[in-house]
Amino acid sequence: MVPFLDLKAQYRQIKPEVDEAISRAIESTQFVLGPEVTAFEGRFADYCGVSHCLAVNSGTSALHLALLAAGVGPGDEVITVSMTFVATTAAVLYSGAKPVFVDVDPVTWTMNPALIEAAITSRTKAILPVHLHGMMADMDPIMEIARRHGLVVIEDAAQAHGAEYKGRRAGSIGDLGCFSFYPGKNLGAYGEGGAVVTNRPDLARQVILLRDWGQEAKYNHVVAGYNYRMDGIQGAVLNVKMNHIESWTEARRSVAADYEGQLANLAFARPQPPGHSRHVYHVYAICLPQRDQALRILQDAGIGAGIHYPVPVHLQKAYAGLGYAAGDFPVTEALANQFLSLPIYPEMRPDQVVEVVSQLEKMQLVAAA
Structure with a gap:
């Protein structure tokens, strides 16, 4: 018997650390966001080589908020790929925009940069490459095209924690990067989880607002937001897993x-x-x-x-x-x-x-x- 994935083996390896971290999170009664999540955000930002990490409740939520923070909305088009999990496409539709697909490269299996410009129209707002299976898309030509046309680049790095392209980590090259911490991922929570990473403080601020009901302070809602916050227990688990x-x-x-x-x-x-x-x-x-x-x-x-x-x-x-x-x-x-x-x-x-x-x-x- 060879399982496809063995999460029990991983848990046995880190059980004392995880059990202590979960207990600490419960004792703190900080069940939503809180110090465990904040600590994880700092560590994961450092790991990705970015200034900001904003933890959310799923990779899908991360994609949705990244698109909204970048100003993507109804009437816009987002160039992406069809060789991906449906969440990539769903998040574009959640934003009110239209997904526009291009084919992938037959060798790397990721977005083919040579096909992007033909897909650009006056409505194109963003390019959303997917780092499939843990290998990053060919980011230099994607970024060059995006900058020439004034487009935002959002990396779907849900499968690419720690992947690198010419020495740069996944999530650090585009304007925003999105990760999933679904349990089976290379860095997996004990439930759902996700994050948006960025080097741009303006985009980070938008994600912070949008993930927590658009609140600038408690009961002070400055934008229409969402309940996309990460649980404190997931932050505690992910903090332990960052050690490994x-x-x-x-x-x-x-x-x-x-x-x-x-x-x-x-x-x-x-x-x-x-x-x-x-x-x-x-x-x-x-x-x-x-x-x-x-x-x-x-x-x-x-x-x-x-x-x-x-x-x-x-x-x-x-x-x-x-x-x-x-x-x-x-x-x-x-x-x-x-x-x-x-x-x-x-x-x-x-x-x-x-x-x-x-x-x-x-x-x-x-x-x-």
Whole structure:
């Protein structure tokens, strides 16, 4: 048995620290925001290399508030990708704007900068690249295009805690960066959580107001806001996990390197991070034409595997109203039909990697017969 993710193993490793931190948070009775959240915000801002971190109650909320803080609203367009979780698109729609998709690059699997300018119109307000699976999008050309056209850049870094692009951390390059701390993330809370990071004090102030009912002071509501505050207990848990995020990240990268070595002689497309990037492997995905067969073989062998994501957003029934159709984004659609996510987590052992790859080898032998 090889689980897709083993949160119990992680909890066992940090149980005394976490239990003490949760108890401290409960004893303080600071259950919403409070000192634990403030302490985490400072640590995570330092980790990302930014001036401000504003903790919220989910990654979706982070995206929504980042868009609103940037002035995105009805009548605006936001350029993003369809190869993502639906929250990216939903947040744009929450703001009243229209998502405009571009295809992804066939090698990096992230936003293809060469396609952005053709998608820009007089209504374009922002570009929203997604750092898929833990690898950052090609940010330099994205930023150059955005600055030339006067557009805001918001990084969807929900899967990219600690990822780097040319020495800069995820969330620190665009005007704003958005993170999720959903339990399965590389930095996961014990419930929902998220954050917006930025180097711009004006945007930070807007997010602070918007996450807490638009209050400048108690019962002094200066803008129409939301109840998007982080719980104190989640702040306490995340503070503990900040002590370990780098060691866990390097452990993930070590597992990914094991996969690379084991898969070297198999005809599966694998993630190819540029030499200047640090991939943090929230997901380790491969591409293979017989994906569904491979998924069944792995599951039958007791190996956790999944697909991120089997149906791109532009082909989801819920977003049919955006007006896209099959064939509009051929690279995205091809990846959706071939992606297979293999188990990866910091506590995964080398023998478990061997077990996963041995099942894939069997599948390849059957396919070749």
